[in-house]
Amino acid sequence: MADTQYTVRAYAKGIDLAPRKVSIVASLVRGRSVADALVILDHTPRRPATAVKKAIQSAAANATHNHGLDGKSLMITTLSVTAGPRLKRFKPHMRGMTLPFQKKTTHILVEVTGLEKVKKKPAVKTAPKAEKPAKEETK
Secondary structure (H helix, E strand, C coil), X not given: CCCCEEEEEEEEEEECCCHHHHXXXXXHHCCCEHHHXXXXXXXXXXXXXXXXXXXXXXXXXXXXXXXXXXXHHCXXXXXXXXXXXXXXXXXXXXXXXEEEEEECCEEEEEXXXXXXXXXXXXXXXXXXXXXXXXXXXXX
């Protein structure tokens, strides 16, 4: 069986964080292995770290459970952060005025590449089965 690489995607859409803040955290783990990225994100004291970590875990779970890839060989090939829709809101201000502001959202795309798991062949039993002795009739 040849070692073939597959790419698996996971999206996290509509996260209530600014894309600029998320992209700073995403740049820390872009191009690394999944195991290294999760350790780095565990020790990153920023709020977007949890959102990026969940997206990476989702891509890794998709790869191992749905596509049969080896979890130890997974590498992050693409980690894209784009702006989502903005919610336009107003904040009360002095003298009866209001000031507009926008609540920004973010979309995260994670693509993970890995090798297919090696499937083990079932063990073949070569030992002959012991024959059962015939029942004796008693009268």
